[in-house]
Amino acid sequence: MGLLASRGLTKRFGGLMAINQLDLDVEDRAIHSIIGPNGAGKTTFFNCVTGFYRSEEGTIEFDGVSLDGLSPDRITSMGIARTYQNIRLFANMTAMENILVGMHPHLRSGWLGAILKPPAVVKEEREAHQQARETLQFVGLRGMGDLLAKNLPYGQQRRLEIARALASRPRLLLLDEPTAGMNPRETMEMMAFIRRLRDDLGITIILIEHQMRVVMGISDRVTVLDYGTKISEGTPREVQSDARVIEAYLGTKAVAQ
Amino acid sequence: MTSIPRWRDTVRTGLLWGAGAVFTSLVGLVAALQPRQIITGVISGGHALLLVALVAAGISAARRYADAPRRAAAGALAGAIVGASVAALVLLARVVNLRAMIVGATPELFALLTLGRGSGVLPWIVLGAAGLGALGGLLTVLPRQVRSIVTTGAATLLGVGLLQEQVQLLLQSDRVARLREIVFTFDGLTPVGAGLVVALSTVLSGVWQWQQPKTKERMAALPPTRRRVLQIVGFAAGLGAILVLPLFVGPFFSQVLVLVGLYTLMGLGLNLEVGFAGLLDIGFVAFFAIGAYTVGLLTTTGPLAIAHVSWWTATMIAVVVSLISGVLFGLPILGIRGDYLAIATLGFGEIIRLLVLSDFLRPVLGGSQGVLSIPKPVLFGFEFRGPEQIFFLALGASAIIAFIAARLRDSRLGRAWMAMREDEDVAQAMGINLVNVKLLAYGIGAVFAGVSGAIFAVMVGSIFPHSFSVLVSINVLALIIVGGMGSLPGVAVGALFLVGLPELLREFSDYRFLVYGAALMAMMILRPEGLWPAPAQRRELHEEVARIPEGELVEAGAAGAEDP
Numbered sequence: 001m002g003l004l005a006s007r008g009l010t011k012r013f014g015g016l017m018a019i020n021q022l023d024l025d026v027e028d029r030a031i032h033s034i035i036g037p038n039g040a041g042k043t044t045f046f047n048c049v050t051g052f053y054r055s056e057e058g059t060i061e062f063d064g065v066s067l068d069g070l071s072p073d074r075i076t077s078m079g080i081a082r083t084y085q086n087i088r089l090f091a092n093m094t095a096m097e098n099i100l101v102g103m104h105p106h107l108r109s110g111w112l113g114a115i116l117k118p119p120a121v122v123k124e125e126r127e128a129h130q131q132a133r134e135t136l137q138f139v140g141l142r143g144m145g146d147l148l149a150k151n152l153p154y155g156q157q158r159r160l161e162i163a164r165a166l167a168s169r170p171r172l173l174l175l176d177e178p179t180a181g182m183n184p185r186e187t188m189e190m191m192a193f194i195r196r197l198r199d200d201l202g203i204t205i206i207l208i209e210h211q212m213r214v215v216m217g218i219s220d221r222v223t224v225l226d227y228g229t230k231i232s233e234g235t236p237r238e239v240q241s242d243a244r245v246i247e248a249y250l251g252t253k254a255v256a257q
Numbered sequence: 258m259t260s261i262p263r264w265r266d267t268v269r270t271g272l273l274w275g276a277g278a279v280f281t282s283l284v285g286l287v288a289a290l291q292p293r294q295i296i297t298g299v300i301s302g303g304h305a306l307l308l309v310a311l312v313a314a315g316i317s318a319a320r321r322y323a324d325a326p327r328r329a330a331a332g333a334l335a336g337a338i339v340g341a342s343v344a345a346l347v348l349l350a351r352v353v354n355l356r357a358m359i360v361g362a363t364p365e366l367f368a369l370l371t372l373g374r375g376s377g378v379l380p381w382i383v384l385g386a387a388g389l390g391a392l393g394g395l396l397t398v399l400p401r402q403v404r405s406i407v408t409t410g411a412a413t414l415l416g417v418g419l420l421q422e423q424v425q426l427l428l429q430s431d432r433v434a435r436l437r438e439i440v441f442t443f444d445g446l447t448p449v450g451a452g453l454v455v456a457l458s459t460v461l462s463g464v465w466q467w468q469q470p471k472t473k474e475r476m477a478a479l480p481p482t483r484r485r486v487l488q489i490v491g492f493a494a495g496l497g498a499i500l501v502l503p504l505f506v507g508p509f510f511s512q513v514l515v516l517v518g519l520y521t522l523m524g525l526g527l528n529l530e531v532g533f534a535g536l537l538d539i540g541f542v543a544f545f546a547i548g549a550y551t552v553g554l555l556t557t558t559g560p561l562a563i564a565h566v567s568w569w570t571a572t573m574i575a576v577v578v579s580l581i582s583g584v585l586f587g588l589p590i591l592g593i594r595g596d597y598l599a600i601a602t603l604g605f606g607e608i609i610r611l612l613v614l615s616d617f618l619r620p621v622l623g624g625s626q627g628v629l630s631i632p633k634p635v636l637f638g639f640e641f642r643g644p645e646q647i648f649f650l651a652l653g654a655s656a657i658i659a660f661i662a663a664r665l666r667d668s669r670l671g672r673a674w675m676a677m678r679e680d681e682d683v684a685q686a687m688g689i690n691l692v693n694v695k696l697l698a699y700g701i702g703a704v705f706a707g708v709s710g711a712i713f714a715v716m717v718g719s720i721f722p723h724s725f726s727v728l729v730s731i732n733v734l735a736l737i738i739v740g741g742m743g744s745l746p747g748v749a750v751g752a753l754f755l756v757g758l759p760e761l762l763r764e765f766s767d768y769r770f771l772v773y774g775a776a777l778m779a780m781m782i783l784r785p786e787g788l789w790p791a792p793a794q795r796r797e798l799h800e801e802v803a804r805i806p807e808g809e810l811v812e813a814g815a816a817g818a819e820d821p
Contacts (some may be wrong), residue, residue, distance in 0.1 A: 052682065052686070071685070072685045073687075073688045073690050073691070074685060075687070076688035086682055088397075088682075088683045090675065090679035092675075092679060093672075097672055097675070100672050101673065101675075101684070101687050104672070104673060104687055105687075105688035107669045111665065111670050111701065112516030113668070114665050114669065114670050114671070115661050115664045116664065117664065125669075128669075131294065164687070168687065168688055
């Protein structure tokens with residue numbers, strides 16, 4: 001059994017089956033990609049894992065603990081972090097502040113500590129700032145800490161969003177199309193960076209991705225969804241040659257040819 | 258050529274200002290200012306208002322053009338259109354009996370608009386208006402420093418003229434009686450006085466313009482310790498000036514300042530809810546009322562008393578009561594967002610007011626008769642008797658609460674509030690417990706307003722339900738918007754502008770909300786970030802990072818991230 005396991009997961013929106021009886025296992029320290037046509041239920045799966053949506057049926061377990069019914073903030077504290085398909089940074093806060101918010105679950109000071117500022121709080125804040133700066137540097141945003149998130153260029157916003165997710169010290173990181181809108185060079189850099197997250201930090205990664213070059217290049221395992229149902233799973237090579245996958249992407253005619 | 262649509266723009270600008278001039282005339286604002294002389298026998302308040310409108314129309318029309326002649330021409334055209342609009346109003350009033358529909362269309366107004374010379378003078382008025390518009394247009398051509406000096410002079414003259422009653426009050430002392438006689442008549446500035454005021458303000462402004470960059474340079478050149486000393490000296494001097502203020506300005510001004518202080522306190526509280534945490538609250542006055550009634554009932558010597566504790570104890574209790582009511586108030590509206598939140602909070606504010614007014618609670622809260630005879634606070638034998646003493650109460654409370662607000666803003670909690678303001682869902686996904694954080698925002702915001710209410714109770718000595726109308730909430734919201742959402746100094750600036758100024762300009766009292774509306778719209782168009790916006794970018798310390806080699810940092814980051 002892996003780090004994350006879903007069993008019979010089902011999510012409906014009215015009559016629409018967004019996710020249908022999904023069994024998914026993600027191994028510890030894996031880079032696991034989820035692919036599929038638009039509307040296949042990939043982001044919905046992320047929303048179920050992180051507690052944004054309540055599933056109608058099925059269970060999700062993280063490291064043997066059930067996530068059912070937990071609020072998003074509880075799930076984050078357990079070690080799951082995510083990024084968003086359309087970047088959702090705190091636009092009017094600085095890059096530093098964005099990361100400091102990400103560290104929220106690991107800091108302790110409350111309202112009284114904030115007002116009185118005893119030495120313990122001063123020390124905690126100083127260390128948090130130092131750590132936030134290091135995180136900034138780790139994602140290559142050194143010296144950008146004072147800039148408002150909305151003023152950063154697109155590629156750096158993507159990286160800041162990952163930095164914010166890293167700040168909560170996750171064991172599992174869900175990346176929703178991290179290379180969307182990137183040119184080939186930026187895409188290559190992002191791939192190397194994602195690998196580093198796993199290799200250097202030991203973080204398990206679930207990746208939603210549309211660029212097949214990225215998926216095939218860095219994934220240990222690929223799951224293919226179509227209309228909320230898992231239609232194929234395996235190594236990139238296995239999935240690539242699966243007739244059902246080609247059918248889902250290109251239609252039945254392509255398979256016949 | 259693009260000049261055709263640009264001329265159309267100029268015409269539109271002129272028409273807009275013209276409509277504004279006609280509107281302010283018809284609602285009676287111009288006539289209301291008329292008795293107030295700016296310079297006795299030379300220019301009155303009403304005329305000054307129209308004059309400013311003409312010059313402003315010229316300035317806003319000229320902005321679209323590059324060279325001086327075109328700017329002057331655009332200004333002249335816009336000015337002429339404003340003049341023509343007013344002239345058209347005068348002519349219309351001769352044909353139609355406007356007064357039957359509009360109360361403000363008085364014969365006095367039309368006498369004022371035609372300078373008392375009948376409609377024969379109208380062509381000259383249009384011509385003069387064009388001239389003033391052109392003057393406005395030419396103002397924009399001047400170099401920045403000169404322009405700043407000229408506008409400072411004009412604004413000071415206008416300010417001193419409008420506030421001459423108050424300025425004269427300040428010059429009550431016999432030692433300066435001679436000066437007062439030279440500068441003022443009983444209802445306005447003398448021409449000599451006006452000259453003095455303009456000369457003094459332009460010279461000061463000129464010196465400032467000329468010396469400011471140099472002073473800044475010299476400050477920057479000083480060693481940090483010396484600079485720190487200078488800053489402390491400056492701060493102490495400012496503080497000293499504020500502390501002795503009530504001795505010099507007398508009871509009337511002190512009263513206005515106390516009011517500004519009370520609104521600053523409420524503004525700090527609402528700013529915490531709306532500016533920091535993004536929780537729109539239009540029922541904020543409820544907490545002000547709760548603070549005031551708690552103190553009133555606990556200290557009054559009247560029949561409604563439930564205890565006879567000192568004001569200080571009562572205020573402590575009021576803090577706790579408003580904290581609890583803030584949290585209780587937050588509970589049912591935890592899941593409500595945005596516009597819906599505004600309506601829900603509005604309802605809460607009204608519930609509290611109606612409860613206070615109700616017959617049901619009359620035996621406890623006094624109904625519309627209110628709570629009377631609330632004694633003044635005493636500290637070590639010093640009685641906070643009148644506004645000059647209560648000023649210190651308001652000042653002290655404002656200082657403490659501003660400090661608390663600043664500390665909260667820069668803390669983990671403050672960051673959580675701002676994250677929630679930016680994106681509630683993502684904030685929750687960052688591990689922020691929305692319930693805790695929201696209730697803290699409502700609770701602490703309520704405490705600030707409760708303290709304000711506690712001081713209000715002793716300021717007026719008796720409290721009535723009508724002091725806690727929804728308009729107070731709107732005022733507080735308006736002042737934090739004008740000051741700058743999320744900015745702490747902005748709250749004080751906003752309170753000075755929206756609470757202090759209207760108190761001084763009592764002619765405006767009927768038009769208070771007209772001026773509010775205009776000020777809010779102007780702010781949203783010209784300066785949406787507020788008069789004193791919150792610093793968007795704060796400095797962080799770079800030095801430490803620079804000293805750590807790249808490789809180590811990656812490892813440090815890795816180790817940090819692996820920690821469970």
